[in-house]
Amino acid sequence: MASIKDVAAEAGVSVATVSRVLNQHPSVSQDARLRVTAAVERLGYRPNAVARSLRTDQTRTLGLVISDVMNPYFTELARSVEEEARALGYSVIIGNADERPDLQDHHVTTLLDRRIDGLLVSPTDGGSPRMLDAARTGTPMVFVDRWIPGVDVPVVRSDGRAAVRDLVAHLYELGHRRLAIIAGPAATTTGRERVDAFREALGAYGLALPDAYIGQGDFQAASGRRVTEGFLGLAEPPEAVFAADNLMALGALDAVRARGMRVPDDIALAAFDDIPWFVHTGPPVTAIAQPTRELGRAAVRALVDRIEGRTGESVTLPARLVVRRSCGEAVPRDPLPTPSVPPVPSTPSPVRRSTP
């Protein structure tokens, strides 16, 4: 592969001049510029980003450590992160933690070894020593979706409290009183917050959230199935189940189906995180939608701000309820599919019905 030396020789100038042309340095003669660009063209030369990084001490690369790529919510987040990063002139390297702290650690280490300019993390747990260390030693860093309390890093996330209140109101209105939740890992903020928000919303209706109605999941489908089986085996099973993410809702559907029961006739179901498939499940699933694209964008902007010496602030965007038929609403049909990424609503927490 041609190097800058080859280009210099071909153009009859020094490598310094070639470098200047490549980096649009102003003080290069028109003549030199022309000869260099011609030589670059002839040789099909492309600068070696590795060498450039070593010299400039910047890789123009962002690391994104995500909890689980197979989760459509995170896939979409990753996509929007890459999009915004590209627009700002950065590449992104994705590390998939698969909800495993050890894997998360592996990726943080690898990314840091590669000297990425900044790190975007959706932590799987309380934070590995290496990650905490990176935060402390000044690696530009931003948390997305989930965060670690007590660590001084901006957080870009959405607030689902109002949407959870709307969901509980919706369930209450439909006559459901025994409401259960499939929680995420207590080690994650989203795992804890969604339970808290749910409990608080129930409280407003004078409803309790007994321990038996809090199932411990891990954000993976299998745990949703397991927890739901437990719920269905109770002497007094819940009338409605709220899954704290879309994969556990999938597992819940599996469990209900395996029992030969039906949603919403036998049990109501709702999920945190809306995804395109929820429009097409049997029945379509009522869900709380996050402004995923906007979260990804905001996270990248905050991180790049930090990298480039600007402030880079935390951002919280509202989530909103999307009502479908899985909680028992008496709606005959769902005529139009809901777009998976609706625009951010202007009002704090509008309840949107996918059936006009």
Added chain:
Amino acid sequence: MASIKDVAAEAGVSVATVSRVLNQHPSVSQDARLRVTAAVERLGYRPNAVARSLRTDQTRTLGLVISDVMNPYFTELARSVEEEARALGYSVIIGNADERPDLQDHHVTTLLDRRIDGLLVSPTDGGSPRMLDAARTGTPMVFVDRWIPGVDVPVVRSDGRAAVRDLVAHLYELGHRRLAIIAGPAATTTGRERVDAFREALGAYGLALPDAYIGQGDFQAASGRRVTEGFLGLAEPPEAVFAADNLMALGALDAVRARGMRVPDDIALAAFDDIPWFVHTGPPVTAIAQPTRELGRAAVRALVDRIEGRTGESVTLPARLVVRRSCGEAVPRDPLPTPSVPPVPSTPSPVRRSTP
């Protein structure tokens, strides 16, 4: 961040010795080794992968350019690629082409600039000049899923011909005679092959595939919707529609639903590529499942073989039909979810019914 010099100073040896310890070079005294490892520990030193890459001319990184991350099939492929790469000591950088040739080109260029050791590509089109160039100039490369004819690069893919035959047999058996297909882009091999296989299978039953029953899609949901609307508007609409990927099947479901019609009562539907959600759609969708994990694994192995100077051969694995209810089968219920990634069957093309 501590450099190798700091470690050398701390341990009282030369950087050469530090490097030898780091790379487990045998000829280092026990004493030196101990002092170095202690110094590394104390300083929290991590070697700079950028510098190492520049020196050794290898990045231990694979590039993966994928047609569309939001497509669950490719997400799963990417996941298994990363898994296998990690097992072999490589990282992977994913570039999402979003089915856009210009984006594909952008990622290929970026990846090459970063001097990745090898490239895994699922081409979105006939191949950009830069990619073809990379293949010609000897960048280790392997095609996955899709490939470009005439380019001397190993191909790892699955063969869906037998499964498509099984699908047509299934549709025929259920009484369907007017069969249509939502095709992928003609610029992709999978786009062309699936139509060919379908046409060939129809021929075996004396059935034709008229032009009006070949809808041109682009592997994205919107095109599946558009094409299906066209089918439904025909004087003589098809009785069954075969979508060449899962996203277009999603779009087809949208279109049918928007018309106030139902699957399979009004029209049968089947898809290429099986995904976990197909178990839960209304109705569960009959699909052709690829051994996705195995494809990812095989692709990485072939690529690493090439990188490390071994041969690296093409691999073709069979796809298989998974029958559910979307084609009209008289099956009352689907008691157990189909695993999204079943083991590779030993027989060439077993028809698997998800309902025993």
Added chain:
DNA sequence: CTGAAAGCGCTTACAG
């Protein structure tokens, strides 16, 4: 406007 030279953080023959 231009070039020679130093240096980014490593690895690795080479000599001892």
Added chain:
DNA sequence: CTGAAAGCGCTTACAG
């Protein structure tokens, strides 16, 4: 077994 030195491909003060 060990170290001094060269060199990977760039960028960038510094001098002219």
